[in-house]
Amino acid sequence: MGEEEGVTLEYTPTWVVAGVCTVIVAISLAAERVLHYTGVTLKRKHQKPLFEALQKVKEELMLLGFISLLLTVFQNVINKICVPADVTRHMLPCKLEKGHEFEKSATCSKNKVPLLSTEALHHLHIFIFVLAIVHVTFCVLTVVFGGLRIRQWKRWEDEIAKNNYDSRNVPKSKTVTDVHQHAFIKEHFQGLGKNSVLLGWLYSFVKQFYGSVTKSDYTTLRLGFIMTHCRSNPKFNFHKYMIRALEDDFKKVVGISWYLWIFVVIFLLLNVNGWHTYFWIAFLPFVLLLAVGTKLEHVISQLANDVAEKHVAIEGELVVQPSDEHFWLGRPRIVLFLIHFILFQNSFEIAFFFWIWVQYGFDSCIMGQVRYIVPRLIIGVFIQVLCSSSTLPLYAIVTQMGTSYKKAIFDEHVQVGLVGWAQKAKKKKGFRAAGNGSGQGSSHESTSTGIQLGSAFRKASTPEEIQPASVSENSK
Structure with missing residues (x-):
């Protein structure tokens, strides 16, 4: 030294x-x-979901600060841990050249070296910080550009509201039509056949690259959601709800969960010279992204097939039936988990590349050969573009086709009003229970309150269905 x-x-x-x-x-x-x-x-x-996402970013920064503190405090302790030199000659990211000498510590005995040098520990510290920053940045860019695509659908929402309903909320007259004459059925059913399973999946795979969500898709899925979850409110703003639901999910995607850190550790373990792990692992998010996009498109096709197989003619508008059965394991949330993993893994690839470039140089042995670097970068850019322009918009609308709706169906101030109502009811129950000294009345009131709250949540699809005065009073 x-x-x-x-x-x-x-x-x-x-x-x-x-x-x-x-x-x-x-x-x-x-x-x-x-x-x-x-x-x-x-x-x-009043961007509560985005505010919560920002809080999640602060949590990640705090975690990075804690990791940094641990690495700094235990730096000398780690340097004093010595192992036999032969142990450190295996599973190296770069080929060990002849005559290369490992750094020896002054406290080491003969044929022993430090477990992790000060310089290597410092480089690892920088990589963890770069990874977190790149992941947050990529998530923000994905949601921003994906959100711009979704906001283009607002003109369809406005057009539906303008064409189908007048100022008195009188619906159009219903007519009986051949189900196969609807544009939605033509796009997803005709020409495929009931038994052409492979052809149907191939169609779904290709469609994610162009016009992933068409006007007929949006119109039909929107009506199916409204007729299933808020039939009493045909003026429900589906587009606004969808944006709120996406913002609510964003706070989950921007974080780095424990299982993602496990993935980082596994990758660092397998980054051995000659294995080209950094190249092969780049195909993992690529394949997963294509699978997710294909599945989401196939859910739309399944909804069309269900209607086309059950009906020859229908009265009025085409109505699809949302169901969890169309999703993997009957759980739409799995799609969000996969998108989270895809974005993180792609961020990891890009962060690792730039970290190596800045830290060791483009010609470093750990960087690998150019024939492995270029495809890796192309795949990373492709994933980012496809996820923003197609997969994320598909996720935003298709995952609404589950059996249940998301809490974003309520506006923020409606949620606050209902929570305030629940808190007031709870206080009144406590006062009455204390005055009566009996648990039976308390139990009865609790059950009654629960029924009222459940009824309110089921009925209150939009703020317009709750009187402003009651909302204001309950939110105080």
Whole structure:
């Protein structure tokens, strides 16, 4: 270890210490203020899901800070852990050249080396930080560009509201039509046949690359959702609900869950010279993304097939029946889990590439050969573009075709009003129970309150169905 590397604060000029501290503190405070004012803005605009996503980002930054603290505090302890030199000559990311000497610690005995050098620990520290930043950035970009695509559907929502309902909310007259004459059925059923399973999956695979959601898709799925979950409110703004549901899911995607950290550890373990793990593993999110997009398109086709097989002619508009049975294992949430993993794994690939490039150089042995690098980058860009332009919009609308609806069906202030109502009812129950000294009345009131709340949640599809006065009173 060189003499300059061993200089402590005792012999460091005070202007250097003060200057470095000033820069670090200034950058930290600036970042904190940006996050704070972003949160204030989101709350002022009543963007609760995005605000919660921002809180999730803060949690990830706090976790990174804790990891950084642990690596710094235990740096000397790790350096003092010594192992036989032969153990460290296996499963290396780069081929060990002849004459290469491992760094030896002053405290090591003969033929022993440190478990992890100071420099390697520092590089690992930087990689973890880069990974988290890239993941958050990619998630934000995906949701932003995907959201722009979804917001283009608003014109369809406005057109439906304008064409189908007048100021008195009088629906159009119903006519009996051949079910196969509907555009939705023509696109997803005719030409495929009932038994052409392979052809149907092939159609779903191809459709995700062009016009993943057409006007007939949106119109039909929207009507199916409304007729299933809020039949009493035909003016329900499905597009607004869908945007709120997507924002609510975004806060889950932006985080790095424990199982994703396990994936990072496994990849670092398998990054052995000659295995080209970084190349082969790039195909994992690629294949998963295509599978998710195909499945979501196939759900739409299944809805069309169900109607076409059961009806020859229908009266009025075409109505599909949402069901969890169309999704993997009957759970639409699995799609969100896969998208979360795809975005993280793609972020990991890109972060690892740039970390190696900046830290060791493009010609580093750990970077690999160009013939493996270029396809890897192309796949990463392709995943990001396809997920933003097709898969995420598909997820936003198709996962609404499950048996249940999401809590985003209620506007934020309606949720607050109902929660306030529940809290008031609970307080009244407590007062009456204390006054009567009997548990029977309390039990009866609790059951009654639960029934009323459940009824309110089932009926209140939009804020218009609850009187503003009652909402205002309950939210105080």
